[in-house]
Amino acid sequence: MLASAAAAAAVPPASTSYSPVKPSGSxxxxxxxxxxxxxxxxxxxxxxxxxxxxxxxxxxHNLLNEINLSLxxxxxxxxxxxxxSGKTTLLQLLAGLSEPTSGSICIQKYDDSxxxxxxxxxxTSQRVGIVFQFxxxxxxxxxxxxxxxxxxxxxKADLLFKEQLALNIQNAFNSVGLKTISLDEDPQSLSGGFKxxxxxxxxxxxxxxxxxxxxxLAGLDWKARADVVNLLKDLKKHHTILVVSHDLRELYPQVDxxxxxxxGGSLKEETLPV
Numbered sequence: 112m113l114a115s116a117a118a119a120a121a122v123p124p125a126s127t128s129y130s131p132v133k134p135s136g137s138x139x140x141x142x143x144x145x146x147x148x149x150x151x152x153x154x155x156x157x158x159x160x161x162x163x164x165x166x167x168x169x170x171x172h173n174l175l176n177e178i179n180l181s182l183x184x185x186x187x188x189x190x191x192x193x194x195x196s197g198k199t200t201l202l203q204l205l206a207g208l209s210e211p212t213s214g215s216i217c218i219q220k221y222d223d224s225x226x227x228x229x230x231x232x233x234x235t236s237q238r239v240g241i242v243f244q245f246x247x248x249x250x251x252x253x254x255x256x257x258x259x260x261x262x263x264x265x266x267k268a269d270l271l272f273k274e275q276l277a278l279n280i281q282n283a284f285n286s287v288g289l290k291t292i293s294l295d296e297d298p299q300s301l302s303g304g305f306k307x308x309x310x311x312x313x314x315x316x317x318x319x320x321x322x323x324x325x326x327x328l329a330g331l332d333w334k335a336r337a338d339v340v341n342l343l344k345d346l347k348k349h350h351t352i353l354v355v356s357h358d359l360r361e362l363y364p365q366v367d368x369x370x371x372x373x374x375g376g377s378l379k380e381e382t383l384p385v
Contacts, residue, residue: 153222153223154220154221154222154223154228155183155184155220155221155223156183156184156218156219156220156221157181157182157183157184157186157218157219157221158180158181158182158184158205158216158217158218158234158321158351158353159180159181159216159217159218159219159231160178160179160180160181160201160205160214160215160216161179161214161215161216161217162177162178162179162213162214162215163175163177163178163179163201163204163211163213163214163215163216164176164177164178164211164212164213164214165197165200165204165209165211165212165376166212173212173376174197174200174376175197175200175201175204175211175376175377175378176375176376176377177214177377178201178214178376178377178378179378180370180378182351182353182367182368183351183367184320184351185347185348185349185350185351186347186351186352186367186368187343187347187352187354187365187366187367187368188351188352188353188354188366188367188368188369188370189353189354189355189356189359189362189366189368189369189370189383190353190354190355190356190369190370190371190372190378191355191356191357191359191369191370191371191372191383192371192372192373192374193372193374195374196372196373196374196375196376197372197376198325198355198372199243199244199325199355200376201355201372201378202241202323202325202353202355203241204216205234205239205241205321205323205353206236206239206241206323207234207235207236207239208236208241215231215233216233216234217231217232217233217234218231218232218233218234218238218320219231219232234321237317238319238320238321239319239320239321239322239323240314240315240317240319240321240322240323241314241322241323241324241325242310242311242314242322242323242324242325242327243325244325244326244329245329245330246306246307246310247298247299247303247306247307247309247310250298250299250306250309252298253297254294254295254296254297254298255289255292255293255294255295255296255297255298255301255309256280256294256295258298258309258313259280259283259309259312259313259316260276260280260316261313263276276316279315279316279317279318280312280316282315283312283313283315283316284312286312286315286345286346286349287308287309287311287312287315287342287346288308288338288342289305289308289309289312292305302335303330303331303332303335304331304332304334304335304338304339307327307331307335307339308338308339308342311342311346315346319350320350320351321350321351321352321353322346322350322351322352322353323352323353323354324343324352324353324354324355324356325354325355326355326356326357326358327339327343327354327356328340328356328358328361328362329358336358336361337361340361340362340365343362343365344364344365347365359383359384359385360385363383363385366383368380369381369382369383
């Protein structure tokens with residue numbers, strides 16, 4: 112089984128650095144370490160949401176109306192606003208769980224002068240990780256290892272894939288501070304803060320370029336909230352992060368750009384009111 116193979120290889124002596132390995136054939140915003148050594152690319156990439164409107168099938172009213180948003184790679188963006196304004200709906204569109212009625216969601220490259228560098232690329236779900244509010248409610252497996260590898264191919268996976276998955280598990284666990292827990296532990300026995308860390312690790316195993324978080328501090332005590340904020344500060348070094356949250360004061364130091372979602376599904380860039 113993949114779980115047992117990963118368990119055998121996944122946790123050699125822990126490393127404190129996080130250098131994720133993409134499954135072969137995948138494409139990301141980042142170049143590999145070897146490619147960076149051979150060729151340093153100038154410029155940068157950013158997520159761009161262009162005039163996105165969303166109307167659920169069979170309904171007459173838009174939930175989102177001509178949303179525009181841009182977020183540079185390895186930046187931290189935050190969307191705030193009243194409940195029911197459409198914040199989570201936007202995250203679902205970015206994650207590929209729903210499709211926009213109109214508009215586009217893409218990755219655009221720029222040179223160092225801010226000029227367009229090539230055509231934009233559509234953002235695919237394989238490049239996005241999403242952690243919903245209270246993600247621990249959706250844990251299904253009996254062990255941490257089974258939970259983090261849930262949905263990965265088991266029977267037909269070759270040895271190289273298993274070794275790569277094992278390395279990704281190690282890196283993900285190191286990056287969220289779970290390297291001391293047993294892979295045989297029941298996920299439901301973890302503390303609230305560690306459950307939230309596990310939910311993040313599950314997404315990081317897939318080494319996403321864009322990480323979406325819906326109310327990441329919800330339901331946590333003050334200590335766990337502080338730990339998650341510090342964790343997000345570290346993850347920002349390797350990922351582009353977009354958060355929906357009401358906890359503005361605690362997340363404020365990490366935020367590079369912020370937007371208010373207004374009732375009726377319109378988005379406006381606005382400084383956090385803290």
